[in-house]
Amino acid sequence: MTVALLMIATILLSIKTTIQSRRLVRLETGLALMASHIDKNHEIFKSSILGLVETMQLQFDSSKAVGEAVCQLAGDLGYAVTGDPEGEPVEGKLLSFPTATKDGDE
Incomplete structure (x- = not known):
């Protein structure tokens, strides 16, 4: 009886560990995807900021x-x-x- 309970506990623990590791893998994958998305849009963001600064400089010069x-x-x-x-x-x-x-x- 004790051995059976120990085996069931071990199986449940391994299932729990597997589920947690899958969640961790999904989290890591999601973070990596977000990071690659940010890297791809970095140049767009950079050019937008530079355009805004140039516009502000023109407005400042004209005023x-x-x-x-x-x-x-x-x-x-x-x-x-x-x-x-x-x-x-x-x-x-x-x-x-x-x-x-x-x-x-x-």
Whole structure:
């Protein structure tokens, strides 16, 4: 009787281990599939981001006069404006916008 119970327990344990290993294999396969999908779309994603950055740069260049007017208004309202007044990249940044702080604020 004890031997039969031991054999049944062993069989059930091996079935459980097999099921768990199959789930693990499916999980690993799914993760590998996702990773390959990301790799394939990486170039598309990269080109989309570069296109967005170029569009932002064009919009920033075309609205430089608006930015200068905003900086002037901020100065008139008592804000100290920092940043490159010509709108050129500062400290290696692709896009930089002036920042304003109220006089006396830290």
